[in-house]
Amino acid sequence: MIKGKKVVSQSFFPSLLLLVIFFAIMGVMNHGLTLSFVKSLILTNTPALCLAIGVTVTILVGGTDISLGSIVSLVNVVIITLAGLGYSITISALIGLLVAVICGVFNGIVIGIMRVNPLLTTFATSTIYAGIALWILPNPGGSIDYAFAKWYMGGLFGFIMTPVMLLILLVFIWAGAIRTPFGLKAYALGCNEKKAYASGINVNGIRVLVHTFAGLTAGVAGICLTATICSGSPTVGATMSLNSIAAAVIGGVSLNGGKGGIFGAILGAGFLSILSSIVVAANFSSYSQSFIKGLILLIGVIASILAGDKVLKDKIKGIFCKGGAKS
Amino acid sequence: MSQAKNNIMIETLKNSYTPAIVGSILLLIFGRVLSKGFLSINNISSILMMTSILTMASIAQAAVIISGDSGLDMSIGAIMSMTALFGPMIVLQSEGASVAVMVIAVIVMGGMVGLINGIGVQFLKVVPLVMTLIMSSVVNGFSIFITKGQPAVSVNDALLGISKQLVGPVRILSAIVIILLVLLEVFFLRKSNYGRSLFLVGNNTNAANLCGINSKWVIIFAYVFAGAIAGLAGLMLVGYAGTAQMNMASSYTMLSVAAVVIGGTKLTGGKGTFIGGALGALVLILIATILQALNMVAGLRSLIQGVILIAILMVNSRAPKLRQ
Amino acid sequence: MSLEIKNVSKHYGAVIAIKEANMVVNSGEVRAILGGNGSGKSTLAKVISGLVGSNSGEISFDGVPLDFSSPKDAKKHQVIMTSQELSLFKNLTVEENICICNLPTKNMMTNRKQMKERAKDILKRMQLESLMGKLVSELAPNQQYMVELAKAIVQEPRILIIDEITSALYREDVEIVDEIVSELKQKGCIILFISHRMAELYAMCDSVTIMRNGETVGTYPIMDKTEDEYLSLMIGSKIESYHGEGKHQEKSKRDIFMRANHIPIPSYHTYEMLEIGKGEIIGIAGLQGHGQTDLLQALYGGFGKINIELDGKKVTVKNAKEAVSHGFAYISGDRERDGTFSERNLTENLSAVQELVKHKKIPNAKKVLDELHVKYDNQNELITSLSGGNQQKIVVGRWLTASPRIIFADDPTKGIDVNARTDLHKEFAKIANNGNAVVMISSDDDELVSITSMVKTSKVIVMYEGHISAILEGNDINRENIFAAAMPINAIPEEKGAREDDKR
Amino acid sequence: GSGDSTKNATTESTDASEEGFVIGFSNGYWGNTWRAQMVEDFEARCEEYKEDGIIADYMVSNTESDATEQLNQINAMIDAGVDALIIDPVSPTTLTSAVQSALDKGILVVIGSDPAAYEGTYCVCGNDAAFQSILTTWICEKLGGKGNIVSITGEAGVGTDILRQDAAAEILAKYPNIKELASVPGRWSETEAQSVMSTYLSTYDNIDGVLTQDVMAEGILKAFENAGETPSLMTGDTVKSFLTTWSEMDDFDSIGVTYTCGFICTVLDVAVGLLQGEELNESALVANPYDKNLKNTIMLDPTYVVTREGDQDAVWMEGHDLSKAITLDKALEMVADKADTNFLDGWLSREEVAEAYFK
Numbered sequence A: 001m002i003k004g005k006k007v008v009s010q011s012f013f014p015s016l017l018l019l020v021i022f023f024a025i026m027g028v029m030n031h032g033l034t035l036s037f038v039k040s041l042i043l044t045n046t047p048a049l050c051l052a053i054g055v056t057v058t059i060l061v062g063g064t065d066i067s068l069g070s071i072v073s074l075v076n077v078v079i080i081t082l083a084g085l086g087y088s089i090t091i092s093a094l095i096g097l098l099v100a101v102i103c104g105v106f107n108g109i110v111i112g113i114m115r116v117n118p119l120l121t122t123f124a125t126s127t128i129y130a131g132i133a134l135w136i137l138p139n140p141g142g143s144i145d146y147a148f149a150k151w152y153m154g155g156l157f158g159f160i161m162t163p164v165m166l167l168i169l170l171v172f173i174w175a176g177a178i179r180t181p182f183g184l185k186a187y188a189l190g191c192n193e194k195k196a197y198a199s200g201i202n203v204n205g206i207r208v209l210v211h212t213f214a215g216l217t218a219g220v221a222g223i224c225l226t227a228t229i230c231s232g233s234p235t236v237g238a239t240m241s242l243n244s245i246a247a248a249v250i251g252g253v254s255l256n257g258g259k260g261g262i263f264g265a266i267l268g269a270g271f272l273s274i275l276s277s278i279v280v281a282a283n284f285s286s287y288s289q290s291f292i293k294g295l296i297l298l299i300g301v302i303a304s305i306l307a308g309d310k311v312l313k314d315k316i317k318g319i320f321c322k323g324g325a326k327s
Numbered sequence B: 001m002s003q004a005k006n007n008i009m010i011e012t013l014k015n016s017y018t019p020a021i022v023g024s025i026l027l028l029i030f031g032r033v034l035s036k037g038f039l040s041i042n043n044i045s046s047i048l049m050m051t052s053i054l055t056m057a058s059i060a061q062a063a064v065i066i067s068g069d070s071g072l073d074m075s076i077g078a079i080m081s082m083t084a085l086f087g088p089m090i091v092l093q094s095e096g097a098s099v100a101v102m103v104i105a106v107i108v109m110g111g112m113v114g115l116i117n118g119i120g121v122q123f124l125k126v127v128p129l130v131m132t133l134i135m136s137s138v139v140n141g142f143s144i145f146i147t148k149g150q151p152a153v154s155v156n157d158a159l160l161g162i163s164k165q166l167v168g169p170v171r172i173l174s175a176i177v178i179i180l181l182v183l184l185e186v187f188f189l190r191k192s193n194y195g196r197s198l199f200l201v202g203n204n205t206n207a208a209n210l211c212g213i214n215s216k217w218v219i220i221f222a223y224v225f226a227g228a229i230a231g232l233a234g235l236m237l238v239g240y241a242g243t244a245q246m247n248m249a250s251s252y253t254m255l256s257v258a259a260v261v262i263g264g265t266k267l268t269g270g271k272g273t274f275i276g277g278a279l280g281a282l283v284l285i286l287i288a289t290i291l292q293a294l295n296m297v298a299g300l301r302s303l304i305q306g307v308i309l310i311a312i313l314m315v316n317s318r319a320p321k322l323r324q
Numbered sequence C: 001m002s003l004e005i006k007n008v009s010k011h012y013g014a015v016i017a018i019k020e021a022n023m024v025v026n027s028g029e030v031r032a033i034l035g036g037n038g039s040g041k042s043t044l045a046k047v048i049s050g051l052v053g054s055n056s057g058e059i060s061f062d063g064v065p066l067d068f069s070s071p072k073d074a075k076k077h078q079v080i081m082t083s084q085e086l087s088l089f090k091n092l093t094v095e096e097n098i099c100i101c102n103l104p105t106k107n108m109m110t111n112r113k114q115m116k117e118r119a120k121d122i123l124k125r126m127q128l129e130s131l132m133g134k135l136v137s138e139l140a141p142n143q144q145y146m147v148e149l150a151k152a153i154v155q156e157p158r159i160l161i162i163d164e165i166t167s168a169l170y171r172e173d174v175e176i177v178d179e180i181v182s183e184l185k186q187k188g189c190i191i192l193f194i195s196h197r198m199a200e201l202y203a204m205c206d207s208v209t210i211m212r213n214g215e216t217v218g219t220y221p222i223m224d225k226t227e228d229e230y231l232s233l234m235i236g237s238k239i240e241s242y243h244g245e246g247k248h249q250e251k252s253k254r255d256i257f258m259r260a261n262h263i264p265i266p267s268y269h270t271y272e273m274l275e276i277g278k279g280e281i282i283g284i285a286g287l288q289g290h291g292q293t294d295l296l297q298a299l300y301g302g303f304g305k306i307n308i309e310l311d312g313k314k315v316t317v318k319n320a321k322e323a324v325s326h327g328f329a330y331i332s333g334d335r336e337r338d339g340t341f342s343e344r345n346l347t348e349n350l351s352a353v354q355e356l357v358k359h360k361k362i363p364n365a366k367k368v369l370d371e372l373h374v375k376y377d378n379q380n381e382l383i384t385s386l387s388g389g390n391q392q393k394i395v396v397g398r399w400l401t402a403s404p405r406i407i408f409a410d411d412p413t414k415g416i417d418v419n420a421r422t423d424l425h426k427e428f429a430k431i432a433n434n435g436n437a438v439v440m441i442s443s444d445d446d447e448l449v450s451i452t453s454m455v456k457t458s459k460v461i462v463m464y465e466g467h468i469s470a471i472l473e474g475n476d477i478n479r480e481n482i483f484a485a486a487m488p489i490n491a492i493p494e495e496k497g498a499r500e501d502d503k504r
Numbered sequence D: 001g002s003g004d005s006t007k008n009a010t011t012e013s014t015d016a017s018e019e020g021f022v023i024g025f026s027n028g029y030w031g032n033t034w035r036a037q038m039v040e041d042f043e044a045r046c047e048e049y050k051e052d053g054i055i056a057d058y059m060v061s062n063t064e065s066d067a068t069e070q071l072n073q074i075n076a077m078i079d080a081g082v083d084a085l086i087i088d089p090v091s092p093t094t095l096t097s098a099v100q101s102a103l104d105k106g107i108l109v110v111i112g113s114d115p116a117a118y119e120g121t122y123c124v125c126g127n128d129a130a131f132q133s134i135l136t137t138w139i140c141e142k143l144g145g146k147g148n149i150v151s152i153t154g155e156a157g158v159g160t161d162i163l164r165q166d167a168a169a170e171i172l173a174k175y176p177n178i179k180e181l182a183s184v185p186g187r188w189s190e191t192e193a194q195s196v197m198s199t200y201l202s203t204y205d206n207i208d209g210v211l212t213q214d215v216m217a218e219g220i221l222k223a224f225e226n227a228g229e230t231p232s233l234m235t236g237d238t239v240k241s242f243l244t245t246w247s248e249m250d251d252f253d254s255i256g257v258t259y260t261c262g263f264i265c266t267v268l269d270v271a272v273g274l275l276q277g278e279e280l281n282e283s284a285l286v287a288n289p290y291d292k293n294l295k296n297t298i299m300l301d302p303t304y305v306v307t308r309e310g311d312q313d314a315v316w317m318e319g320h321d322l323s324k325a326i327t328l329d330k331a332l333e334m335v336a337d338k339a340d341t342n343f344l345d346g347w348l349s350r351e352e353v354a355e356a357y358f359k
């Protein structure tokens, strides 16, 4: 699909580079990466990757979604509560998924049909979803059959892990969707809403669909997270929303819409995960850790933006090979 | 003639403050119905105090939002927390002098963070949301790094004095903020060349550049201004709270965005007011206060808060229809 | 088969945009809609194509009422409009843009192959095959307007409304448009053609409906009346148009006002030099995208530091701010991008330079607006509530109030009606005659011929591939010479070598 | 060699003391001074062990309540080859996968400071129930078993807060004439608590006492001050600035119970002891607060209970023999040379820990 040479010019390239570099650093620091480390990395961060996908599609159409983390909490609580009431894991998980999709649809309706700003809408709905989660399950607790975790940690053919399968599934759904006319229209909408409307594009419909899909990703994230922790925690997703936006941007997704794709977002989220580990592995003093992490993040983002910005690149080149234009 | 009158009527009704004002009045009535003491001088006074601090945060936020180019400052809470920690550490012989120096120091500190934000956004082309989001973790990290998480803060009496009663429900802090608000709105935002340039730059950077306005610096200064005001807000917060905690202001970031939007400012830039943000702040604080007065479980409270917010946004902040 | 518009009215708040408009257009007819800026042409187009709703009246096609709830709805009935503001998406390719309204599918998936074929077909007809695969953001403005048209054609319109796309087009583009219009006409398509360029209207249209103040004042077979007669109908009083050909002053010695020896043209990596005399108007001609805009931008500090000689003194211009301080002005025809502050009111838009950059007051904003004949309701309304042409007048007015010494103007009259355009030319001439200078690009060669005839010293320079390929003076300034210089036949094989030589 | 560290620890303790253990500490919240002081205590204790050559190195990671980040940090520590993991969890229920992979590698896992229940781990945590029971009993007793109180709790949905609310409810049930007018989260934030208290003061005119947890006391006092009222009874805090304010207010009575930052030292002591192959007293282990069937927990009772009188025999001290009642003056003396934001702190010596919990 993507030709080798072209990779370098893709918007996700900087994030790919960052991810590779940081993996290498991690490898050097720990004298090689163990399989179990990589495995836990995947198990732990699949929810974050799912959300990065979800938030990216909303950003692509010129919106955003900061309620996905709260949806994750809600899904977790729903699954645990239903399991506690004696429903099977499968049923509980599917209902959890359904709840997430409904949350997404609600976001979509408020944003698309009621035309309220996406950032604020999802700020408000995140309060609502988090509230419902806390209302249903005021206390962290409850548990679910360990078979769930086994299923999650296990996988098909022994080596493709379940979380990877789930991610591939989400990627497939989206990749399929953007190959239908919907895809081009979504990118068009992300570029300019008024022109999209004038071009006969169903603006409302696309927004609703996109937020629905984002809800779905949060649902999958919630299922994965629940399988990781095997228990309920009403506030567990709270911090995930903003991280996912950072991941998207590192992955070359333009917050103005219409540019980038979920592939970059996945790489961006991967980078963020490995960053958390690196800061620990480097064993910085605990007081400097968050400061250093912030700085690395800042440098990473700037680097990825510089790498993707032709004009700036040329400028920098110009500084190094002076006189190219003048003499 | 009557047509013209009608127009004026419509203009006033369409005034972006109207929903916030109507909302506040409704909420006050609602609060009074729920609890007898809601309109007591003391409660109003305390609502005004909290509103004042959020107002400061929203002034900062509004400046950045107006500056356009998807401007948003997600570091306001972090800046406030930082100056709340470091500000009170300044101790001189006289408490009054300490406060004076503190004010300058927090403005400078906040302004510095704003400068970095601005440079990141304008020169390094990092999207504002992300630049300021990351700066907020850098700033929080910095506070922990420097204080080792153990700030030696004791807030002096002069600073604590901002909670003193002035007239009726108005305390010193609210009075300062109201005066500051009006001054900034009128002389900074509306009348000053800078403020007017800010609107133009926020609306159409390219056109502003061609007019000879240096849009880069206009935008950078908006972040500096926001940082400085947030810095000041942090000092006010610690004066109000009496003690400092790490990250004590983190919730102010999103609240300030919400306040600005409820106050009628569009997130697209080039448009907006500080006063609207103040009204938005009042609405948000009233909602929070009313919900506190209702005795209910936390989850339900948060649910209702979100629903009210959505309702306000739907009534107040809908984008115009695409079809006219 | 006919399109019938009966008593259609539309108002935006208190502003009446169309008032009881009436017209009947028959199948296979190309109908020009002619009117001053703000006379309601675009609004009428938008009402017909479903983009805005009307307040009253009826539109019917073949006796069947058309009452579209959205552009999508209109498109279903093959009623298509090209937009004066363009409806292209810069992040998509040309072929994606062309087909976006009606993407071909295969098993639900977008059939990219078929999409490309469709786009290619139409682009071939327009001699624009080379645009295939490019992003719209990479295209020159005239190419974008052509793609906008292609996007409409591909939808196989039964009613096509072309709203001023030709104002950014060059002669050869317009010829293509002409061909396409005749093809459609043959198929029985109804075409409404909105333009301010009389020559085109005469060439392409069968009949014309004149609009004034939102009303349709009359419909005539196009050949029935002269340009001046139409102009008078538009304005409502008798008026004569101005043509410059043959009226130029002979070459004369000029006092050098400004000289720039090393002007970068980044699009072609070339450099040029330019001398501007006191009181001179310099017209810049050439096919779109041959470095004209670069030349002006560079002089205005748009590409970083540039050394110039001004009044015999060496000065450098680093950016627009410095340019303004030297008394330069830059007027762009790309309103949306370079001109208007859409969220601000008329006064603010007008005072941006004089008050905020030059720190002087504008004593009487109303007077300025009236002098430019801006059609407005009150000074505190948003600029977007004005019609396109009136918005442009305010952008021009912004600079006129700042009493500039040199005006750099890039197609400044784009979308301005004939009458206002003449007014503007007179303003420019007045400024030049006061010892200042005007350097102006126009996509309309006629305009350059006219304006350069209005002052004592003038010239037209023609650009080709980043170079000045000809400098015309005196009576050499005419359409034929400009056209010839814009496409130097033997320049093509040598282009590379020539370019290299010029890199000093 | 991380795969067999448990075995290492139990059988070759001499070997370990040559090389030393590597200890990892993952702290799940990092937003207040209390936590900072805890990390400081932890690092100081680690340095002591390092000097003695018992531990070779230690790693500390902090996260701002981000469960995923905590898991990443723990995984990184596991991969870096720690011998023991001490975890102060973001939430009592989010650790399953990390605990599992640590245990798979034979790493000792001790949940510390705040509790969580995981099979195969130890839990050494503060006794939230005791903490809140003392506070609640105190206020009920001071009111003479009759009156109206308002509650300001911690953060909704957080484990610690829930354990404390449960304990408070249990005690309140014993005093039928004490009426809880309202209960609202103050989110362990001075400003939030101040705002909640202001609302209370305007909503109710019959408040006899305020029941709250730590951290929020000063905000509540400020609300009273701003309303021009003086509180008479309020459960308080042991942060220096509050203790000072309290000592200056004559008509006001309060109590401070430590949920001691220094507990973390004991957590570390226990972890090191276990690594060295020592065995815990059966009697030391009690049921986990989150799982009555899991007897893996050492409950650390509040170190100090500060009242004006410092009465060890007071009713609220019943059943809390390990907590030491001290007077306000004594407490002030103990924090005299500390920063204003410091909490009254204290920890058992290594010998005391060995004595109390190990065979």
Ligand SMILES: Nc1ncnc2c1ncn2[C@@H]1O[C@H](COP(=O)(O)OP(=O)(O)OP(=O)(O)O)[C@@H](O)[C@H]1O
Pocket: A113, A114, A197, A202, A203, A204, B321, B322, B323
């Ligand atoms: N520009 C548009 N693009 C897409 N859908 C639109 C647009 N304008 C309106 N709609 C949708 O068409 C439907 C009917 O439109 P209508 O104009 O009746 O809205 P409405 O119910 O009057 O809205 P309002 O709440 O503003 O009164 C609604 O679902 C609306 O969201």
Ligand SMILES: Nc1ncnc2c1ncn2[C@@H]1O[C@H](COP(=O)(O)OP(=O)(O)OP(=O)(O)O)[C@@H](O)[C@H]1O
Pocket: B324, C012, C015, C016, C017, C018, C035, C036, C037, C038, C039, C040, C041, C042, C043, C044, C084, C375, C384, C385, C386, C387, C388, C389, C390, C415, C417
């Ligand atoms: N969105 C709007 N809101 C308010 N008024 C508008 C709006 N759009 C157009 N108008 C007004 O409607 C009138 C007709 O505008 P329209 O754009 O149809 O003119 P036009 O004939 O196309 O002019 P031009 O030749 O300048 O493009 C003008 O007076 C204009 O100010």
Ligand SMILES: O[C@@H]1[C@H](O)[C@H](O)CO[C@H]1O
Pocket: D029, D032, D034, D035, D114, D160, D188, D213, D214, D215, D259
């Ligand atoms: O920081 C908090 C609070 O201070 C509380 O007292 C106990 O748990 C800690 O996590």
Ligand SMILES: [Mg+2]
Pocket: none
């Ligand atoms: Mg309606």
Ligand SMILES: [Mg+2]
Pocket: C041, C042, C043, C084, C164, C387, C388, C389
């Ligand atoms: Mg028009």
